[in-house]
Structure formats: structure tokens, C-alpha cells
Amino acid sequence: EELESKERQLKEQVKELESKEKQLDDLVKEFESKERDSQDRVMDLRPGTDRYTLTVKVLSSELVKTIYSDSDELVSCTAECLVGDETGTIIFTARNEQVDLMKPGATVILDNAKIDMFKGRMRLVVDRRGDIEVAKPANFEVREDNNFSLDRYFGYYMVQSLLIFSLKIAVVDAKIYISGHF
Structure with missing residues (x-):
């Protein structure tokens, strides 16, 4: 009992x-x-901005630059990694020890990330003021059809110049049109 x-x-x-x-x-x-x-989302990223915290999945990683010393020691390496969340994807530029963390299939938290521009396109980076942490697998599906690195951005002055140029053409066309009726 x-x-x-x-x-x-x-x-x-x-x-x-x-x-x-x-x-x-x-x-x-x-x-x-x-x-x-x-946290921020990929769709929140804007050119020339910083202080982002994102949780993303690494879809691919490709070494684009490797530099060796005269004694064949690795000095520097750079990889372009396609990362994303449920709002879209962007290319992340990984440097040196970051390359080892950015393995396809991994989920990472990018803390204090920023946007750099490369040939008019956004690149996500984490410099020495930021941090990359490998996290447990995320439970979201990456929206692969919305790559923000494919969007091309023009500088403010170029856009401003294009607007002024367009206005001048419009004024010229208006004068020609008006003068044609007199």
C-alpha cells in the first residue's frame, strides 16, 4: 500500500x-x-543604412576572392552568400572568419549589419562593429523570388540630374509645340 x-x-x-x-x-x-x-526583415533594408538585426537562412555561398601570402598562408577571403527570410533575399558579403559561419542551410543572426553598395546594388555586410551568430534552424520559408540585390539604385545627384534633364526636355517640347501653332 x-x-x-x-x-x-x-x-x-x-x-x-x-x-x-x-x-x-x-x-x-x-x-x-x-x-x-x-527584428528587421530583408524588405526593410535600404541603401546606405545600418544597425540592422536580422535572422536569415543561408541559401548559397561562393568564394569570390582569396589572397595568399608568399608562404601560401591564407591572408584574406571573401564570399558572396545569398541569404534570406520570408520577405526576400539579398547578397551578404562574408569576409575571412565569417565565411566559415555562412554555410548553405545554416540559420544565422546578423547583429549590427549594414548595407554597402556595389555597382549600384545593395550588399548586406557585418563589419567589426557587428556580430554573426549561428542560430538554431528557423521555422520560416525563404521568399526566393524577391532578390533585393538585383534592384539597381542610382545616387541622389544622378536622379536629381535626370529629373532636371527631363524638365528641360519637357519645356523645350512645350515651346516647340506652342511655336508650331502660331
């Missing part, structure tokens, strides 16, 4: 622990959801 009583107590304790474990799992999911909502 005493054994049965202890067995009942243990079963109750197990049920109580399972209940607390479920509550803890729910709290973790809620926290992760809120944390994810407070």
Missing part, C-alpha cells in the same frame, strides 16, 4: 512536470515570436 501511494505521488509529480514543461515550451515559442517580430 505504501508503494502504491509513492507510485501515485510520483505519477502526479511527473504530470505536474510535464505540464510545467509544456508551459515553458509555450513561453519560449511566444518569446521567439516576439523577438522575431522586433
Whole structure:
């Protein structure tokens, strides 16, 4: 009888622990959801801006530049990695030890990331003021049909010059049109 009583107590304790474990799992999911909502998304990125925190999946990684010393020691390497979230993708430029972290299939948190421009296109980078952390696999699907690195951006002055040029053409056309009717 005493054994049965202890067995009942243990079963109750197990049920109580399972209940607390479920509550803890729910709290973790809620926290992760809120944390994810407070982070930036790929679609939020703009040319010349910084201080982004993003959780992204690495879709591909390709070494584009490797520099060796005279003694065949690796001095520097650069990789272009396609990363993304549920809003789109962008090319991330990984340098040196960052290259090892950016493996296809990995989920990473990019802290204090910024946007650099390369030939008029956005590139996401994390410099010495930022950090890259390998995270547990994310539970979102990457939107691969929306690559923000394919968009071409023109500098402010170029756009301004194009607008002035367009206005001058419009004025000339208007004068020609008006003079043709007199």
C-alpha cells in the first residue's frame, strides 16, 4: 500500500512536470515570436543604412576572392552568400572568419549589419562593429523570388540630374509645340 501511494505521488509529480514543461515550451515559442517580430526583415533594408538585426537562412555561398601570402598562408577571403527570410533575399558579403559561419542551410543572426553598395546594388555586410551568430534552424520559408540585390539604385545627384534633364526636355517640347501653332 505504501508503494502504491509513492507510485501515485510520483505519477502526479511527473504530470505536474510535464505540464510545467509544456508551459515553458509555450513561453519560449511566444518569446521567439516576439523577438522575431522586433527584428528587421530583408524588405526593410535600404541603401546606405545600418544597425540592422536580422535572422536569415543561408541559401548559397561562393568564394569570390582569396589572397595568399608568399608562404601560401591564407591572408584574406571573401564570399558572396545569398541569404534570406520570408520577405526576400539579398547578397551578404562574408569576409575571412565569417565565411566559415555562412554555410548553405545554416540559420544565422546578423547583429549590427549594414548595407554597402556595389555597382549600384545593395550588399548586406557585418563589419567589426557587428556580430554573426549561428542560430538554431528557423521555422520560416525563404521568399526566393524577391532578390533585393538585383534592384539597381542610382545616387541622389544622378536622379536629381535626370529629373532636371527631363524638365528641360519637357519645356523645350512645350515651346516647340506652342511655336508650331502660331
